[in-house]
Amino acid sequence: MNETVKKDLAEAREVCPTTSERLLREGALLVDVREPDEVAQVGFGGCEVINIPLSELEARWREVPRDRDVILACAIGERSLKATYFLMYQGYERVANMRPGIGRWAKRGFPITGSAENIATMEEVSTCCGGT
Amino acid sequence: MEIKILGPGCAKCKTTVDLIDRVAKETGKDVTLEKVEDMRQIVGYGVMSTPGVVVGGKVVHTGSVPTRDQVLSWLG
Numbered sequence: 001m002n003e004t005v006k007k008d009l010a011e012a013r014e015v016c017p018t019t020s021e022r023l024l025r026e027g028a029l030l031v032d033v034r035e036p037d038e039v040a041q042v043g044f045g046g047c048e049v050i051n052i053p054l055s056e057l058e059a060r061w062r063e064v065p066r067d068r069d070v071i072l073a074c075a076i077g078e079r080s081l082k083a084t085y086f087l088m089y090q091g092y093e094r095v096a097n098m099r100p101g102i103g104r105w106a107k108r109g110f111p112i113t114g115s116a117e118n119i120a121t122m123e124e125v126s127t128c129c130g131g132t
Numbered sequence: 133m134e135i136k137i138l139g140p141g142c143a144k145c146k147t148t149v150d151l152i153d154r155v156a157k158e159t160g161k162d163v164t165l166e167k168v169e170d171m172r173q174i175v176g177y178g179v180m181s182t183p184g185v186v187v188g189g190k191v192v193h194t195g196s197v198p199t200r201d202q203v204l205s206w207l208g
Contacts, residue, residue, distance in 0.1 A: 004177055004179075004190060005178070006176055006177050006189065008176060009172050009175065012172075054180075057180065082171055082175060082180070085172055085175035086175050086178075086180055088175075089175055089178050
């Protein structure tokens with residue numbers, strides 16, 4: 001096993017879907033860390049997005065650019081938080097976690113791919129940006 | 133000897149803690165076990181797959197319950 005350095009990571013920056021949508025319009029890249037079957041059901045639309053499932057992130061994190069703002073996202077913001085911390089561990093500075101995730105993104109009326117019906121399983125309690 | 137077990141509290145993590153504790157007692161080694169369950173701290177070791185095991189500050193294992201032989205080798 002490789003020699004591993006322990007790092008005291010700062011608290012991750014977290015942004016709500018509404019702020020995320022603005023940052024994406026301004027040039028940020030969205031990294032969706034959900035698994036391919038989830039992305040096939042419903043995905044983020046209207047922005048530049050790449051899919052790197054959390055299960056593949058250790059092998060593929062170098063695909064994430066360092067020289068632009070990056071927002072990590074998933075269904076509710078837990079897996080993407082882990083991904084955000086992992087990229088911070090790898091020295092990324094321009095990363096933020098979207099919380100909660102695609103369910104709220106769709107509720108806000110932001111573009112999606114696939115079917116909105118699949119969002120029904122991702123209902124969450126609203127606490128973001130003043131609630132629903 | 134200080135051993136940290138990295139994991140969010142899942143069954144495999146608990147099994148790993150129990151295994152190391154049992155082997156340490158069987159061999160009479162003086163081992164201090166510490167569970168690290170906070171995600172930020174776990175990833176702070178570069179670990180994505182849990183359970184992870186840290187011995188003497190080094191990550192020696194990730195992603196599964198270790199074998200008894202592995203634990204024995206860590207305890208020296």
